[in-house]
Amino acid sequence: MILKSSRNQLKNSIRRTFSVLLQNCNDLVICLDLDLCIIECNNAAAKVHRWKRDEVLNKNYMELCLKSGFTNPISFDPNKILLGKKITNHACTFIHTDKTEHTIVWTITRLLNDKKEPYGLLMVGHDITDIKEAWAQVYHLDSIIKHAPGLIYYWKDRNSVHLGCNNSFAELAGLKSCEEVVGKTDFDLPWKSQADSYRKDDQQVIESGKPKSNIEDLLIAADGKPRIVVANKVPLRDIEGNIVGTLSTAADITQLKEAEQATLEAKNKAEIANQAKANFLATMSHELRTPMNAIMGMAQILLRQNPTQEQQECIDIIRNASLGLLSLINDILDFARLEAGRLEISSERFNLYELTHAVITSLQHQLDHKPVKLSLNYSDDTPHYIILDSRRVRQILINLTNNAVKFTQEGEVKVSVTCPEQTKNSTTIRITVTDTGIGIPSDKLEQIFERFTQVESQYSRRFEGAGLGLSISKQLIEAMGGSIGVSSILGEGSSFWVEFPIKISDQIAKQNTLPILDSDKANLFAIKNPQILLIEDNLLNQMVAKSLLEELDCRINIASNGKQALQLFADGNYDLIFADIGLPDMDGLTVTKEIRKYKGEKANIPIIALTAHVLQEDRENCLNAGADAVITKPIMPEELKMTLKRWLGKKSVKKVKLILD
Numbered sequence: 226m227i228l229k230s231s232r233n234q235l236k237n238s239i240r241r242t243f244s245v246l247l248q249n250c251n252d253l254v255i256c257l258d259l260d261l262c263i264i265e266c267n268n269a270a271a272k273v274h275r276w277k278r279d280e281v282l283n284k285n286y287m288e289l290c291l292k293s294g295f296t297n298p299i300s301f302d303p304n305k306i307l308l309g310k311k312i313t314n315h316a317c318t319f320i321h322t323d324k325t326e327h328t329i330v331w332t333i334t335r336l337l338n339d340k341k342e343p344y345g346l347l348m349v350g351h352d353i354t355d356i357k358e359a360w361a362q363v364y365h366l367d368s369i370i371k372h373a374p375g376l377i378y379y380w381k382d383r384n385s386v387h388l389g390c391n392n393s394f395a396e397l398a399g400l401k402s403c404e405e406v407v408g409k410t411d412f413d414l415p416w417k418s419q420a421d422s423y424r425k426d427d428q429q430v431i432e433s434g435k436p437k438s439n440i441e442d443l444l445i446a447a448d449g450k451p452r453i454v455v456a457n458k459v460p461l462r463d464i465e466g467n468i469v470g471t472l473s474t475a476a477d478i479t480q481l482k483e484a485e486q487a488t489l490e491a492k493n494k495a496e497i498a499n500q501a502k503a504n505f506l507a508t509m510s511h512e513l514r515t516p517m518n519a520i521m522g523m524a525q526i527l528l529r530q531n532p533t534q535e536q537q538e539c540i541d542i543i544r545n546a547s548l549g550l551l552s553l554i555n556d557i558l559d560f561a562r563l564e565a566g567r568l569e570i571s572s573e574r575f576n577l578y579e580l581t582h583a584v585i586t587s588l589q590h591q592l593d594h595k596p597v598k599l600s601l602n603y604s605d606d607t608p609h610y611i612i613l614d615s616r617r618v619r620q621i622l623i624n625l626t627n628n629a630v631k632f633t634q635e636g637e638v639k640v641s642v643t644c645p646e647q648t649k650n651s652t653t654i655r656i657t658v659t660d661t662g663i664g665i666p667s668d669k670l671e672q673i674f675e676r677f678t679q680v681e682s683q684y685s686r687r688f689e690g691a692g693l694g695l696s697i698s699k700q701l702i703e704a705m706g707g708s709i710g711v712s713s714i715l716g717e718g719s720s721f722w723v724e725f726p727i728k729i730s731d732q733i734a735k736q737n738t739l740p741i742l743d744s745d746k747a748n749l750f751a752i753k754n755p756q757i758l759l760i761e762d763n764l765l766n767q768m769v770a771k772s773l774l775e776e777l778d779c780r781i782n783i784a785s786n787g788k789q790a791l792q793l794f795a796d797g798n799y800d801l802i803f804a805d806i807g808l809p810d811m812d813g814l815t816v817t818k819e820i821r822k823y824k825g826e827k828a829n830i831p832i833i834a835l836t837a838h839v840l841q842e843d844r845e846n847c848l849n850a851g852a853d854a855v856i857t858k859p860i861m862p863e864e865l866k867m868t869l870k871r872w873l874g875k876k877s878v879k880k881v882k883l884i885l886d
């Protein structure tokens with residue numbers, strides 16, 4: 226047992242040793258009392274300050290610095306330190322009167338007595354004058370890491386005990402300073418419920434020596450709010466390369482995730498709104514087209530009843546106004562679809578030669594009252610069959626030719642289809658529409674392809690139109706990989722050209738030999754007076770379709786609902802069916818499917834779906850149900866004729882299909 230006196234001796238001896246060590250160590254050590262007077266100062270401190278230790282004891286540190294003429298000595302608020310704030314790694318360069326510099330890194334803490342009351346300050350300084358540059362780099366790096374917003378940085382020993390962290394981590398953990406984390410484990414921090422799994426991660430990294438990356442984690446921070454972080458853990462090594470713990474960096478991605486979520490929700494909402502808009506458009510278009518069908522059809526029926534000159538003029542006005550209205554409905558619908566990003570382009574094989582002929586023929590009547598000649602020149606080397614979206618090509622051709630006719634009072638409108646470039650596998654089809662009309666001022670040539678742009682509208686309303694056609698055409702052409710351009714001389718005329726790059730397959734090349742459209746009614750069909758089954762519930766539409774079909778010398782049976790249609794089909798012998806899609810009992814798609822269930826010849830009957838729904842998906846629904854083609858209402862006499870010709874003509878598509886297959 227050691228006696229009390231000898232224990233005191235031991236203590237005193239240790240104190241003396243300690244004092245000797247302190248006096249001789251390289252770091253600066255200064256103890257100040259509450260008045261900032263020096264209680265103790267070691268040799269290193271005295272040397273750097275160029276003081277004699279005995280002469281400075283009990284003197285005020287700040288006043289001494291001032292007297293020594295130091296530029297830039299350390300300044301600090303002693304009250305804050307006495308209250309518990311610790312100054313760490315505070316670098317300060319003070320300059321002697323002879324310009325000699327010393328850069329010291331200070332750590333200043335309070336001194337507490339046995340009762341834990343502060344009685345002074347302890348200043349420990351490390352002279353880094355010789356390694357200033359390197360230290361500055363480390364310091365900069367350290368402060369970047371410490372203050373980097375969003376970057377969470379912490380390191381632990383092999384037992385997952387925290388050794389240090391940066392400000393973001395301290396804030397997340399609700400700690401007042403980074404030093405507070407030292408000695409704590411995750412069990413002492415707000416995310417203690419996850420501490421076990423973090424410890425497992427730490428152990429895995431320590432044992433494998435390999436980093437663990439992109440660990441996404443949801444944790445509740447000290448402020449009670451959930452945070453999503455993504456962390457990377459690497460082994461922490463000492464100078465010899467031994468793994469002494471883990472070093473982690475993490476990024477707070479809560480805001481990013483919230484923004485991602487908000488974007489997703491906004492996108493979903495926009496998609497729902499777009500869907501609603503598209504549905505509305507489909508309904509509106511259907512609702513507008515149904516009465517249009519009746520108006521245009523009735524005008525057609527009236528035309529067949531030997532009208533007087535005056536009546537004929539009235540009917541023409543109705544027809545022209547209806548056509549204008551229909552084209553406007555189509556433009557608005559297309560425009561809205563393009564705006565909603567729902568542009569639908571399909572790709573099918575069709576006869577461009579027939580299509581251009583049909584378009585020119587259908588526009589011919591517009592020239593009845595003006596001295597304008599409308600002609601088509603389809604060059605011999607241009608293939609007839611190509612693969613593109615035929616409806617869109619027709620729409621573009623109608624738009625350009627209509628404009629040419631509209632803006633030309635006398636002279637000529639020429640449509641030419643040529644093939645300027647042709648290789649074995651591909652070709653370029655060029656459609657040019659040239660007129661001798663009013664022309665376009667050169668400074669307006671670019672603008673006319675922008676929506677709602679009309680050259681004339683700025684000062685007069687001589688011509689009808691909404692200024693949408695060319696903008697829609699341009700977008701459609703570009704969606705099909707083509708291009709459009711114009712040249713024009715004001716007062717002399719304009720020339721619009723469209724080019725489409727086309728891939729040619731052998732099949733398409735062979736098709737060129739097929740006969741062209743024969744507009745002679747007598748030669749239209751392979752069968753004389755074909756027997757048609759018309760499935761249509763609406764009385765007005767029945768009248769319109771019947772009248773148009775009778776005009777083409779067809780015999781017609783009408784079914785007003787699906788059941789009746791199936792019955793008539795079972796009992797009769799038909800050459801073709803026109804099936805309206807919207808029927809009261811069984812819809813036209815179901816009727817089509819039922820008919821396709823038949824075996825043998827009967828099942829091969831051409832079925833043409835009739836619908837006022839114009840979206841691509843509606844067409845696809847019809848084709849998927851078994852229809853061979855789709856005609857949208859209002860039924861245009863030319864389109865009806867073309868379709869009948871295609872399916873019942875002398876060399877109908879069915880037969881061509883068989884040859885190809």
Ligand code: ADP
Pocket residue numbers: 624628629632660662663664665673678679680681682689690691692693694695696719
């Ligand atoms: P609109 O329905 O007004 O015809 P478009 O987009 O088709 O809309 O045409 C836009 C404008 O371009 C027209 O209003 C007209 O000013 C001009 N334009 C188009 N084609 C011709 C043409 N062949 N001759 C003269 N001007 C034309």
